[in-house]
Amino acid sequence: MTRSAVLLVAFTALGCGAPEPPESTGGTSVPSGPCGRGVAVAHQDEGYASSNVSLLDWKGKVLSSSFISSATSGAKLSAKLTGDVVLPTAPTTGERLVLLDRYPAAVITWVDVESAEVSAQLSVRSGFAANPHDYLELSATRGLVTRFNRNPDPEAQPLDRGDDVLVLDPSAPEPVGRIDLSPALAGSGGGYKASPHRMIAAAGRVVVSLLAHSTDYSDALPSRLAVIDPSTESLGQVLVLDGLYECNGLALSPDGQRLAVSCTGRFQGDSEPAPGESAIAVVTVGDALEEVARFPADPQAPFGFSVSWASEHTLVANTFGRETAPTRPDTLVELDIDTGARRVLLESSDRPFTLGDVRCAAACGTCFATDAGRAVVHAFGVDAGGRLGAPSPIHVNDAIGLPPRWLGQF
Template sequence: MVKLSLFAVAASIPLLGCNVEPPPRSTGGVPDGRGGDPGAPRACERGVAIVTSDYQSTNIVVSRLDGTTLSPSFVSSGAAKPGLSLALSGDVDVPATAPPSGRVVLIDRYGTNVLTWMDLETAEVIAQLPVGQGFESNPHDYIEVDADRALVSRFGSNPTPGAEPFDEGGDLLVLDTAKYSIEGRIALPEERAGLLPRPSGMTRVADDVVVSLGRLAADFSDVGEGRFVGVSPEQRAVAWTVDIQGLHGCGRVAVSPSGERLAVACSSRFDADTMSFDPATSDIVIYDARSAPPRELKRLGVARALDAGVQRSLAFASEDVLLAMAYGGNASAGDSVFSVNVATGDVTPLGEAAQPFAFGGVHCSPGCGDVCLLSDAERSTLRRWKVTANGALDPLEDVTVDTAIGLPPRSIGGL
């Protein structure tokens, strides 16, 4: 049974990067607004935003798609920035999907419940917006759906709503990104008593936004089977639902370069007593994205093959190859990273960590440099691979991204 959140588990491990010096001044934005690579195809992301953190303080690094650092301290929790009236906490993330507006968006989670928009070129704060409405909403992801609208997933639910507008939680807030205000909410379903929807990662698939639901009890003592839903931004309603039968703890849905395939990784039920995951309820599942709802094509059998729970974060390195990770199995075993062939299910080991919960975000740029990145808190670096024409991932030299403060990288988002 799930007894506490993975964030709580990770925070309980000896912190990497503590007792660092006070943060220096911000190293500023990226002047050309193209991630430092003006020759990149316009269909490509401009770069990546990398969250480095020891869970007490946070620093945001801006890098090229190949992981090369452009601004080692774009903004940090200790830096005084004009307009940053609500300081960043130690629990900050960035959107997985690059905002088409070109703004840098910071998601300040539990205890703060604030979104911050920043200018990539100047590193100046554009606006901040509280999204808690009187309770711990714990925002998890942000996605822009048109020029003036965005959605934010609120993982937390309010046990006593009704005191303020939009204070229910367990939903998607609809934001006006021209006025930086809340204009509505989209309720998310949960029919099983004792469970909350727990929306987290979001992905754009055709006209819909696909939202992964954690389906956890308020005290994390119970968890439902995996589920993701398709939300229509135009209708502001759930258009379809996909249940992932027999699997638990499923993460954000990844989209293949062609847009025809989806992949989702499910980590299983987490047992806090043994600090372990159950491979029997963990796997990577492939879907046909050309139908609505997406149709399940196959399960790759990765968790059983590795005898370990698959981590929830994964990315398409190419149309036929995924970059993914697995937990070590218990608190004394380290994480592993591997590639897996979507057609055959063949697994290729790529590396290991000595500690658990060391690996974090993954990001690949198929067709835009063809480099995959993995945040490694144990080494305080990005591990990198070049994706070859035949789908193999050849290792590149690790990169230290936070050269300003020295915090370990935790997650990676598109710019």
């Protein structure tokens, strides 16, 4: 079962009804610091009907409780936000925040940070539900988008094929090319697609995580990392993470030399991943990608969708709970990659699949984690040794009624 399908099953099981998000509370003029301005929080209802995006600074102060939402309208907002809005993996720099409206909308939205006004939108559907999963801006005139889905039309033009990295000129905005990822599955036989997910710029290259799903989404190959040369917009090395599946989390270390990759394992037709296929891998990004460490999941707690670096030696990741007996909560765990020691920082309140995204800023000694069950964002201080303190809950906006789920740095 795919990531989106699992989330939809989990969210709809928690209830229905979509509270109306409020009108915008504006942007922020907070200057950018060593970690940027802060974090953006994407709130979503259980049925994927509506979204709200709020802004926090790195101290946990609410800068705007409703920066933009499904209720927002404006001259340059040709498509209102749906309930499947996420934020880029890499920090968004500059004067605009980027939002990805994934499935079925397939729209990229650029919003001015200070005014909260939409400056541009671009549909990347190209005649099919492209399902954009990530955006990476390389310059004012070059941006990349991972299109998770493949166009079912075998006669589609190259720019309309999907299952690729779409190259954009964000200043227009318009598509200007694509990077075919099908060679990354060479030798794997038919019936599978690259399923590009997250992207990170590292060591002058772009690393793309590939989930390698079957075309009917019933199975997957081992996940892999693909290297793209941004100067030639071509595919290079492909590192297969043997034995690891559904590697959804991707994070760059503070020194820019290593990647952390969190893998859930395949979902066996229900909400329970295969624990033997779940781990966090550490990969160096020197002349070539190389896996240098692997931390298998606890058999009773497969890793979730998110991982982040609290320091050069400490990772923070979420784990999945279990809905069926014997039930267990989600957890947020601290992992010392030097010793392998783990420590539980937080458990979900009363149901699984509610502890979500994690974002840390090592230079600012802070981590944030979303908690949809309690409808809060937790802030954690990080000491000089990379150890996290107790969680401090932040109620971003109790009036919204949309729980926080995803985070992005801006």
